[in-house]
Amino acid sequence: MDEKKELRKEQKRIYQREYSKKTNNEAAKKWQKNSDNIMRVALNVYPKTESDIAEHLRKQENKAGYLKNLIRADIEKNKENF
Numbered sequence: 674m675d676e677k678k679e680l681r682k683e684q685k686r687i688y689q690r691e692y693s694k695k696t697n698n699e700a701a702k703k704w705q706k707n708s709d710n711i712m713r714v715a716l717n718v719y720p721k722t723e724s725d726i727a728e729h730l731r732k733q734e735n736k737a738g739y740l741k742n743l744i745r746a747d748i749e750k751n752k753e754n755f
Contacts, residue, residue: 716740718730
């Protein structure tokens with residue numbers, strides 16, 4: 674009897690975990706669809722002709738953070754020039 678009870682509890686935990694994942698993913702997708710919340714930018718890098726860029730990006734643990742920092746540094750640099 675206890676084994677059945679434990680099995681039901683475990684099944685319930687699994688169901689709740691899966692439900693939580695599903696609802697959180699759906700909420701994230703809905704939030705991202707609103708263009709005011711997120712902006713997606715794609716960057717194509719061709720390893721054959723841009724191997725230096727490709728290799729440098731591969732070394733970065735956080736590519737998005739790295740690129741954002743480069744952009745912020747460029748913004749600051751351009752503020753000084755004007």
